[in-house]
Amino acid sequence: MKNGLNKTSNKIKQAVILAGGKGKRLQPYTKILPKPLFPVGDQPIIEILLRQLAKAGIKEAILAVGYQAELIKIILGNGSQFGLKIRYVLEKSPLGTAAPIKKIKSLDQNFLVLNGDLLTDLPFADFIKAHLDAKAPATVAAFKRSVKVDFGVISAEADKIIKYYEKPIHRYLVSMGIYAFNRDIIKLIPNGKFDFPDLVNKLIKTGENPSIYPYNGRWFDIGRPEDWEEADKLFQRKPEFFL
16 A cells, blocks of 8 residues: 555545435435435535535545535535536445445545535645645544533442442544545445444554544534524624535
C-alpha cells in the first residue's frame, strides 16, 4: 500500500456521500423523509453539505443511496445547482458504511467519504490538505465529545464499593463521519457487509495507521434527535457559520 500513497495530486475533487440509511433513530420522521433530506433551517442538510464541498473544490459527489433513493434523486438532480456533478450508486441491500466504496467505479487516487446527515463548519479544504500532506492511507476527522452519565457509577471488588462517581462526565475523541481515503484501501474491503470501524482496525493491524484531523469547531450528528434540534436552532440564528 505504501507505494500507492505517493501517487497523490495536490487536490481532492471527489466525495462519496453515504445517503442510504433508514435513520431508525429518527423514526417515525424517517418514514416520510430520508435523513439527508431532513431540514436544518429552510434547507435539507445534504444541500448545505454539497455547497460546502463545492466551495472546497469538490467537482463530483457520488451518492450511495438506498432507502427512498428516488426521492433523493428528484430533490438533488444532477448537482448543477450546487456547482458540482452528482452521480448515484444504488445499494440494493444494506452493506454497512465501508462496503459501498468497493462498488464505486472510477474513484480518484484520493477522495472524501462523508455521512450525508451531518452539519459542521469544518474547513474541508484544510482537511484535504492535511490528508495529502500526511500521505496516510486514511485520515479521520475527530471531535472531542462529552458524554454525561445520569446515574451514580459504582466500582466494586468482592461485593464492596471501592469508588463512587456521581453522574460522571466522560470525554472521548469521536469520529465525525468525515474521512479522506487513498484508493489503495479498497483492497482491504471484502465482499459483503463491512463498516468503517472494521476498515480502520484492519489498517491498524497492517501497520498503516490512519491519521486524525482534530477539530473543535461545530459538528452535529443529525441522526441524533437532540443534535438535530440544536443544529436547526443554530442554523436559523447563524446560517453564515455553515455557508
